[in-house]
Amino acid sequence: MISKIHPIPAFTDNYIWAIHHAESNSLTVVDPGDAEPVLAYLQANDLQLSHILITHHHPDHTGGLAKLADTYHPTVYGPQPSNIKGITHFLHEGDTIELYGLQFQLLEVPGHTLDHIAYYCDDTDTPILFCGDTLFAAGCGRIFEGTPEMMFDSLSKLAKLNPKAAVYCTHEYTMANLKFAMAADGENPALQTRVAKEKEKRESDQPTLPSSLALELDTNPFLRCDQSAVVQSVSAQMGISDSDSVSVFAALRSWKDNF
Numbered sequence: 001m002i003s004k005i006h007p008i009p010a011f012t013d014n015y016i017w018a019i020h021h022a023e024s025n026s027l028t029v030v031d032p033g034d035a036e037p038v039l040a041y042l043q044a045n046d047l048q049l050s051h052i053l054i055t056h057h058h059p060d061h062t063g064g065l066a067k068l069a070d071t072y073h074p075t076v077y078g079p080q081p082s083n084i085k086g087i088t089h090f091l092h093e094g095d096t097i098e099l100y101g102l103q104f105q106l107l108e109v110p111g112h113t114l115d116h117i118a119y120y121c122d123d124t125d126t127p128i129l130f131c132g133d134t135l136f137a138a139g140c141g142r143i144f145e146g147t148p149e150m151m152f153d154s155l156s157k158l159a160k161l162n163p164k165a166a167v168y169c170t171h172e173y174t175m176a177n178l179k180f181a182m183a184a185d186g187e188n189p190a191l192q193t194r195v196a197k198e199k200e201k202r203e204s205d206q207p208t209l210p211s212s213l214a215l216e217l218d219t220n221p222f223l224r225c226d227q228s229a230v231v232q233s234v235s236a237q238m239g240i241s242d243s244d245s246v247s248v249f250a251a252l253r254s255w256k257d258n259f
């Protein structure tokens with residue numbers, strides 16, 4: 001079983017999630033964009049690196065892979081097709097991997113990039129979701145390679161998972177996302193409460209992550225494109241005529257891109 005999941009900070013606002021297996025003194029890391037903080041963490045805690053999970057090809061998620069693989073020779077899971085060097089096992093929708101006795105299901109979630117995948121485990125009381133740059137706390141990733149429809153479908157797929165799931169995103173973007181969420185859905189009392197709570201965490205230098213899927217469903221405007229308050233503010237801001245959820249999502253995303 002997993003003994004803890006710890007965020008290793010990297011660059012200015014990335015977290016490299018470190019999954020501990022106390023019994024074997026092993027560690028798995030998710031999206032190591034930089035090898036140095038991971039190497040320092042492994043040495044400081046006297047751990048072996050057994051696995052690396054990759055969600056997509058962006059350098060801030062893969063940049064440390066080669067050096068870590070050279071040093072520790074871990075099993076490296078990641079998406080295909082992809083231009084990432086060093087993956088030892090390519091994964092597809094419906095695949096399952098075992099990690100420290102737990103089963104993780106593979107979900108393809110294209111949109112931010114075409115190769116983006118997520119890892120989901122519901123073997124535990126609190127299910128675990130590693131979703132890279134697809135779903136963020138109170139936001140979602142930019143659409144660099146896919147279409148708004150693709151990203152909407154990917155987020156909808158995540159939204160259907162167990163609401164108790166802990167959501168491990170890769171960036172500490174929460175306060176900026178909440179600022180935008182308030183512009184889009186400011187009358188939402190759950191969102192107002194969340195702003196106060198997350199602000200407190202940041203003021204005491206705590207990560208706002210992991211989030212929970214239930215909290216995202218209640219407060220993340222990108223998962224609330226069917227709610228009339230969100231539809232109304234997107235219509236007022238972006239002047240859209242269609243109020244179907246994909247059109248609202250596309251307009252909401254482009255509003256955020258220029259916010």
Ligand SMILES: [Zn+2]
Pocket residue numbers: 056058112133
């Ligand atoms: Zn990315």
